Amino acid sequence: MTVSPDAPKVIFTDDGWILSATEPPLTVEKLKAEVVDSHNWPGGALWWSIGDHEVYHYETEIGEIIGEAIEGLDEGTYSFVHSGTPGVIGKIAANVRALMDECGGPVTALSKLCREAGLQFFPRVRMSSHYEIDPRNPAYGRFRRDNPELLIGKPGEELAVGSLPWGQRTGLNYAFPEVREYMRRIIFETFERFDVDGVELDYMRHPGVFRSDEAYQNRYLMTDLIETVHNRLKEVGAERGRDLQLAVRVPPTLADSVRIGLDVESWIRDGLVDIVAVGGGFIPFETPIREFVEAAEGTGCQIYGCIEATRHMDDDAVRALAARWLSHGATGVYLYNFYTIYPEWNQRIAEEVSDPSRLARLNKRYELDRAGPLYPSRGHGGAFRYASPSTTLPVTLRSTSDGAGPEFSIEVTDDLDSAIADDALEGCSLTLRFEDISPDDEIEVTINGGTIARQAGGFAAEGWTRMGITCHFWMAYPGYPEERQNEGKSLTFEVACPPLRQGDNAIGVSLVPSSGNAGGAVTLTNVELDVAYKQ
Template structure:
């Protein structure tokens, strides 16, 4: 019997501003905490705001009994915060109590930066409003629109000692004054902290800030007897983390952090969780694979596939972001499968490779995501290669398909490829791990095909059409294996009527077990 996996789930604080019903202590218990009863969840992290604006019982707010932010008297979040403070101490106090009562750990989550537009957003926080000199972009600077520097210019600049001192004090307060189980530092909201040209060379600055936080946490732990944790969520590779100023390898090696959630969840199948696992060898640091509730991780079959791949890479658990909206039934059903590797092994899976369109910035703060997240394999152009070899793609899976097939446990297995600018006259050859797939039994559909894609918040998902076709292979005795697989696609013949390069936009492997 396999050891259960740890699941941490982040709630982004939606309830404070997104429902018209007044938020009370009872509402927090019923709408949030009680939905995790018997779910297998280990830790709830709850977003208390960011480094600029906080939505919890800070000392500043407690010192002002009638406090509401200036100009925000009609703001739902401010009203709900005041109500919760007056009734039961405030949301961090309330969540800590209720989580501990049902056996959950509780971590307040700090968003380590924000890059919303100060000219239009009323949620940017006083430090950014009061100290524009602390920002990554200065008032007298001009940036080329739609560049990275332009997109991140409204965030706090951690090269400033005033910013690091402010953030360290904010973080320390969350485990010093409250009975929490530590703190989460969310470096993926939003991942830009030092000017682009200075970030790598200045990565020691944030490390120094974390050493200060770690030292104080150790003091609090020793005096109180509490087992306290620093969890960090960081970009999906060690190199990208270091490039933007986050020396995660040093944090792990020195024991500065206890848990690393690797990746923002944007590219969970493509993210090399193995390199974080390797960096943590010989330490007590726990590595979690990150999944965000974005397409394709919106259906449980896809979540199960991603979890299986991350466990195959050595992750000791999962970090789930933006899954707070799922029903209590979904949480009990799905999370209990994700914690149990034996049940997960025979759960239906849908491995869908990530594509670059989902990483295209569509509003100001998403430029930081594109800055921190590496490119992925799709879409890819399929021209005629000079060597005769096809285009190779890598797909890592956690399923032991070979053994399951030998034991007669595979109900069905399909590989689906979606193309743009393909026609019936085009001939494609596909090989998996060097084994050609039988083209004569493949199903072909030409014309318009569609898939759901992330669009723009809050619309989230929409059907996006492509002009081309889909080829689906039903696989008996699938040539896929546990771990990394190579999918090679060769253009054998291309219609002379087509001038465009054939483009592969969609790769999906589905596995269902007969159990």
């Protein structure tokens, strides 16, 4: 894959927070100041979500505009997105209408503002939302309410509460031609009517576009839709004398993508997609960006890794992810749910993660991720797990016959030898997080085959903090990261170089048998490797 010099290094996404957070009427002036100007960084892009659950927040002539279909419905019924902020549906509807009256609507305004600012602009289409929403709520959407036979769950079908099929039962089923045709018309509208640079089809909001037992067999149907969109997009681009681009956001591995009916590798190989954003951002350190880059070899397709703010947004982890992905050949970073963070944070992070030479001597924290349980499943949470690979963590450490425990691999991008030679390295440390560890528990740790420590649980520190976004972050601008307390205990070990090295590092963790913990077990939840530089 050849990284295009014209491709954005950082893609900022926005779910339309300003429509929820602004007291009507929202104006174009405010839209420019708090959305476009906030993300107008050289080499950046702004991709804007047009709605959810087929209830649209833009001036569509095809779909349902929010606030249109409310007679006989009850906003007081449950909606995962809206119930925590009563009255917000009416506020969004009023602001969409205000922009339609002032300038034509949100997408008309944003496409013009971004063009004037030199900022790439894509509308973002959610392909099948799995949020839990009561059908009586206006946010559920007329298309699903009127066509229950076109959903993943069959009318009258009995499903075990908490199972994956139950969690996905109200999602769109693209096996039906009526669903594919409806979404085709929505997608076409975003680039036929508006002066945009392309369109994103977001399959991570939310994963699951077929019944799970039919997804792999039906992948050809989604490929047909992708090809149809690609061909029309290129036709419109040729008419305008511009290259309009098709982007997709997909599960974190090629295998998981095709398993759920998305033949992403074929889309890349056959030139049907121009940009692939990889993953939901919840297990970013377990996301093999390199396999997507290799799939794109010999094509013009650009690959981005996704970072999700609701996971956590510590600077050191963001830098580690960006450094790893860029070293694997990715074009850049795709930021999700960061849209209300104060502009100075956006600019600083964008400048750091887009420049490998600058990243090289900045502190980083490499981590291992947790995919979570397959059961119970609720709505979008289960959908994310459905599209993810299994992970080693969390893992319960128990005594074994040979004394060995699980082994993990952590890749370090940093050139540690060079940093030591330049006297730039402050030090490296390995931290293990435990759900429970007692003073009688003894842990042995190895790195690349050599034992670095044996330590008793009595030395474990209580709890730790991570930086995260605030509750209802989409309702407040500017937003500021806040510390979140995590329960558990931690053991931290200083690590020399060697045994730690640039590249893959094998880390072994085992519970040492002793009279104090005979038959006991310890749950390991996190493994973190910090690289710190002299400032």
